[in-house]
Amino acid sequence: MGDQTMSARIRTRQVGDGTKRYIVLYRRGGRYFPTESLGTFRRLRDAQQRRDLVSGWLAQGINPKAALAELQKPPATIRTFGEWGELSRASRVDLDERTMKNVNSHLLRLNETFAGTDPFDHTPDDWQQWVAANTDLKPSSLKRYLATGKLVLDYAGVDPNPARDPRVKLPPIRRTEPTPPDANQFLAILEHAPRARRLALVMIEQTAMTVGELEQLEWQDVDIAESRFRLRRSTVKAQIRSRARWVQVPNWLMDELVAACPPDDRTPIRRVFPGFTPDVAKAVIARACKAAGIPHFHPHDLRHRRISLWHGQGVPARELAARAGHAKASMSLDTYSHVMPLDEAPEVRLAECLVGTP
Incomplete structure (x- = not known):
């Protein structure tokens, strides 16, 4: 009975120029339902196709107007992985300049494979193949590149995220214990090193500050009377193990710092070590090591050296963590304490290096 009350038909109408128009009409129920139109056509064949389509929808209990509107919707815009990567990067207002530079490098490598692809079509096998094709990267670097890929897919709303699938395996990361320089190597x-950079290097070695902390240090943070630096929360690297703190500076080294900058130049917001960035520090030490004919060291090795010396000299674990800016003493002991000669570089030799030949 229901099929008899629902119907679709074609009505022919002649217009002023003598041509015909074919109107598709339908009713979704008995005579109490209004007659509705779903299109006017110039050709009968087109009207017949629309009528048959409406009849099928009516037989299934589907509202023809709603169904046609759905069909006529423009296709959804499909963004590629490369486009999602740009959107994801633009959203990362939480990243500093250095981290953003790393993200840009990651995206360049990822886009070599995935730039024009639809992230919703990705499979765990696609990402495992990408890992296998990029083993020229160090395992620790490969892990960071993959992490950026995971975040792009998360931002795109891909769920489940194939890059996070447990079947995607990374090469094992084999960590070797850092070997900080001994006193003679540090003096070398x-x-x-250029004389303009030596004071910053000595400051890291004597205080265990990171290059990032030293880079952000301003003269308003220098307490000359108490021979110490104030590391504010805004200048401390945003990690759980780091905390705002005072850093004690040896008196003789504070004297060298004060002598290197005239009083009129010590404006509150002036950087204490202008231009001393992580990249600059890395390049300075790399060139110095090569020129001296000693093993290659990293700026962070100077921090490792100082904390190891403090530990070897009997500084209690809690105080060691406070000096290093670690929330847990285990971090200082497990990561930064190394078996090495407990040889302090003589202050006289360090001072000579600061004023020596450029």
Whole structure:
């Protein structure tokens, strides 16, 4: 009975120029339902196709107007992985300049494979093949590149995220314990480094500050009377193990710092070590090590050296963590304490290096 009350038909109408128009009409129920139109056509064949389509929808209990509107919707815009990567990067207002630079490098490598692809079509096998094709990267670097890919897919709303699938395996990361420079090696680095950068290198080695902390240090943070630096929360690297703190500076080294900058130049917001960035520090030490003919060291090795010396000199674990800016003493002991000669570089030799030949 229901099929008899629902119907679709074609009505022919002649217009002023003598041509015909074919109107598709339908009713979704008995005579109490209004007659509705679903299109006017110039050709009968087109009207017949629309009528048959409406009849099928009516037989299934579907509202023809709603169904046709759905069909006529423009296709959804499909963004590629490359486009999602740009959107994801633009949203990362939480990243500093250095981290953003790394993200840009990651995206360049990822886009070599995935730029024009639809992330919703990705499979775990696609990402495992990408890992296998990029083993020229160090395992630790490969892990960071993959992490950026995961975040792009998360931002696109891909769920489940194929890059997070447990079947995507990374090469094992084999960590070797850092070997900080001994006193003679550190003096050799200073002797072959530009004189303008030596004070910053000595400051890291004597205080265990990171290059990032030293880079952000301003004269308003220097307490000359108490021979110490204030590391504010805004200048401390945003990690759980880091905390705002005072850093004690040896008196003789504070004297060298004060002598290197005239009083009129010590404006509150002036950087104490202008231009001393992580990249600059890395390049300075690399060139100095090569010129001195000693093993290659990294700026962070100077921090490792100082914390190891403090530990070997009997500084209690809690105080060691406070000096290093670690929330847990285990971090200082497990990561930064190394078996090495407990040889302090003589203050006289360090001072000579600071004023020595450029």
